[in-house]
Amino acid sequence: MSQDLKAAALDYHANPRPGKLSVEITKPTRTSRDLSLAYSPGVAEPVREIAKDPENAYKYTAKGNLVAVISDGSAILGLGNLGPLASKPVMEGKGVLFKRFAGIDVFDIEVNSESPQAFIETVARIADTFGGINLEDIKAPECFEIERALKEQCNVPVFHDDQHGTAIVTAAGMLNALELQGKKPEEARVVCLGAGAAAIACMKLLISCGIKSENIFMIDRKGVIHAGRDDLNQYKAMFATETDCRTLDDAIDGADVFVGVSGPDLFSAAQLKKMAPNPIVFACSNPDPEISPEVALATRDDLIMATGRSDYPNQVNNVLGFPFIFRGALDVRATAINEEMKVAAVHAIRDLAKEPVPREICEAYGVESFEFGKEYIIPKPMDVRLLEFVPAAVARAAVDSGVARHAYPAHYPLKSIDDIR
Numbered sequence: 540m541s542q543d544l545k546a547a548a549l550d551y552h553a554n555p556r557p558g559k560l561s562v563e564i565t566k567p568t569r570t571s572r573d574l575s576l577a578y579s580p581g582v583a584e585p586v587r588e589i590a591k592d593p594e595n596a597y598k599y600t601a602k603g604n605l606v607a608v609i610s611d612g613s614a615i616l617g618l619g620n621l622g623p624l625a626s627k628p629v630m631e632g633k634g635v636l637f638k639r640f641a642g643i644d645v646f647d648i649e650v651n652s653e654s655p656q657a658f659i660e661t662v663a664r665i666a667d668t669f670g671g672i673n674l675e676d677i678k679a680p681e682c683f684e685i686e687r688a689l690k691e692q693c694n695v696p697v698f699h700d701d702q703h704g705t706a707i708v709t710a711a712g713m714l715n716a717l718e719l720q721g722k723k724p725e726e727a728r729v730v731c732l733g734a735g736a737a738a739i740a741c742m743k744l745l746i747s748c749g750i751k752s753e754n755i756f757m758i759d760r761k762g763v764i765h766a767g768r769d770d771l772n773q774y775k776a777m778f779a780t781e782t783d784c785r786t787l788d789d790a791i792d793g794a795d796v797f798v799g800v801s802g803p804d805l806f807s808a809a810q811l812k813k814m815a816p817n818p819i820v821f822a823c824s825n826p827d828p829e830i831s832p833e834v835a836l837a838t839r840d841d842l843i844m845a846t847g848r849s850d851y852p853n854q855v856n857n858v859l860g861f862p863f864i865f866r867g868a869l870d871v872r873a874t875a876i877n878e879e880m881k882v883a884a885v886h887a888i889r890d891l892a893k894e895p896v897p898r899e900i901c902e903a904y905g906v907e908s909f910e911f912g913k914e915y916i917i918p919k920p921m922d923v924r925l926l927e928f929v930p931a932a933v934a935r936a937a938v939d940s941g942v943a944r945h946a947y948p949a950h951y952p953l954k955s956i957d958d959i960r
C-alpha cells in the first residue's frame with residue numbers, strides 16, 4: 540500500500556468522528572408520551588410478551604434485522620493473529636457493508652477468549668439477541684469446531700464468513716473464469732496456497748461445483764498436503780493426495796488454476812510462468828495478494844487475474860456474499876444457512892456477471908462499460924442488482940430445502956434498499 544493510501548486510511552477512520560458505524564433510533568422519542576411507550580412503563584408490555592413466547596422478540600425488538608459480527612482476532616485478513624481489539628476496524632467494516640448493501644443492522648463483538656471453548660460459550664450465551672451470527676477472521680483449525688458447536692447450540696443461523704462467504708464468491712468467479720478460459724471444471728488442475736478456513740471451504744465448494752478432488756493440490760507452510768504426511772489435522776487430511784509434488788514450485792507446473800488464500804507475496808512470476816496456457820489466478824489474500832496484478836499481468840497475457848481488493852478488476856471478496864445471503868436468510872427466518880442456500884448464491888452471483896451492466900453502475904466505477912470477459916468475471920460490490928439476485932435465490936433455496944420458518948417473501952425480488960421490510 541502506498542504511504543498516501545496508508546495516511547488516508549488512518550484519517551478516514553479517525554475523522555471527523557472515530558470509527559465507521561453508529562446506532563440510530565427508529566421510533567419517535569420526542570415527547571413524554573413517547574418515552575412512556577419506549578421506556579417505563581410501556582416497555583414492560585413487550586417484555587411480558589417475549590417472556591411468554593420468545594418468538595415475540597422478532598415482533599417487538601430489532602432482533603430480526605440484527606446480525607452479530609463476532610471475532611477473536613486470530614486471523615485478521617492476512618495479517619495474522621493480532622488479537623480481538625485490533626480486529627475491530629474490520630468488524631466495523633463488515634457492519635458497514637451489511638448495512639450499506641443489504642440494510643442489515645450489526646453489532647460488532649470482539650471476544651477476548653483464552654480458548655475455543657470460552658469463545659463458544661460467550662457466543663452461545665448472547666446468540667438469542669440476534670437474528671444471525673456472522674463469525675469473522677477466526678483461524679483454522681479452531682474455526683471449524685467453533686462453527687460446528689455454535690450451529691448446534693444456537694437457535695439462529697451461524698455462518699463463518701471466511702469459510703462460506705469466501706467459498707461462494709470464489710466458486711462463482713471460478714466457474715465463470717473457467718468458462719472464459721475454455722476449461723472444464725472436471726479437467727482443471729487446481730493449486731490452492733493456504734490450507735486454513737478460506738482454503739478448506741473454497742476447495743470443498745469447488746468440488747461440489749465439479750472440480751475433481753484428485754486434481755487439487757493444497758499447500759500449507761510445510762508444503763504440499765500429500766498422503767505421506769503424518770502432521771495433518773482432520774481438515775487438511777481430506778485434501779491429502781497421492782503425489783510426488785512437495786512444494787508450490789512442483790505443484791504449479793502445468794496447473795490451470797491458482798487460488799491464494801494464504802498471505803502476501805507468496806507466488807512468484809517464475810511460478811506463474813510454469814502454469815498451463817490460459818491460466819486463472821485468484822490471489823485473494825488481503826490486503827496484499829499472493830502476487831500483484833501488475834507483476835502477474837506483465838508475466839502472462841493469457842491470464843485471468845483476480846484479487847480480494849477493491850482497486851483492481853475482478854474483486855473476488857466475500858463482500859459479494861455475506862450481506863445478501865443474510866438478507867435472504869433473515870427474510871424467511873431460516874434456521875440455518877445450508878448447502879442448498881450456498882449453491883443458490885453461487886449461481887445467482889455467477890449469472891449476474893453475464894447480465895448487461897446498467898450505466899449507473901459503470902458510472903460508479905468511472906468506466907464506459909463492463910462486459911462479461913477476462914476483466915469482468917464477477918459483479919461489482921456496488922451493483923445494486925446483487926440485492927435483487929442473491930437474497931431471492933437464497934430465500935427460495937431455504938424454502939425449498941425446508942429450513943425457512945416464513946414463506947418466500949411477497950415483496951421479493953428486492954430492487955433497492957428501500958424495498959426492505
Ligand SMILES: NC(=O)C1=CN([C@@H]2O[C@H](COP(=O)(O)OP(=O)(O)OC[C@H]3O[C@@H](n4cnc5c(N)ncnc54)[C@H](OP(=O)(O)O)[C@@H]3O)[C@@H](O)[C@H]2O)C=CC1
Nearest residue numbers: 616617679734735736737759760800801824825847856857
Ligand atoms: N478475498 C476474500 O474474500 C478473502 C480472503 N481471505 C484471505 O485468505 C487468507 C487466509 O485467511 P483464513 O483462511 O481466514 O486464515 P487461516 O489462518 O485460517 O489460514 C491461513 C492459511 O494460510 C497458510 N499460510 C500462511 N502463510 C503461508 C505460507 N508462507 N505458505 C503456505 N501457506 C501459508 C496457513 O498455513 P498453515 O496451515 O501451515 O499455518 C494456513 O493454512 C488471508 O490472507 C485472508 O485475507 C480470507 C477470507 C476471505
Ligand SMILES: CC(=O)C(=O)O
Nearest residue numbers: 616617701825856857
Ligand atoms: C475479506 C475477508 O474476510 C478477509 O480477507 O478475511
Ligand SMILES: [Mg+2]
Nearest residue numbers: 616675676701
Ligand atoms: Mg475475513
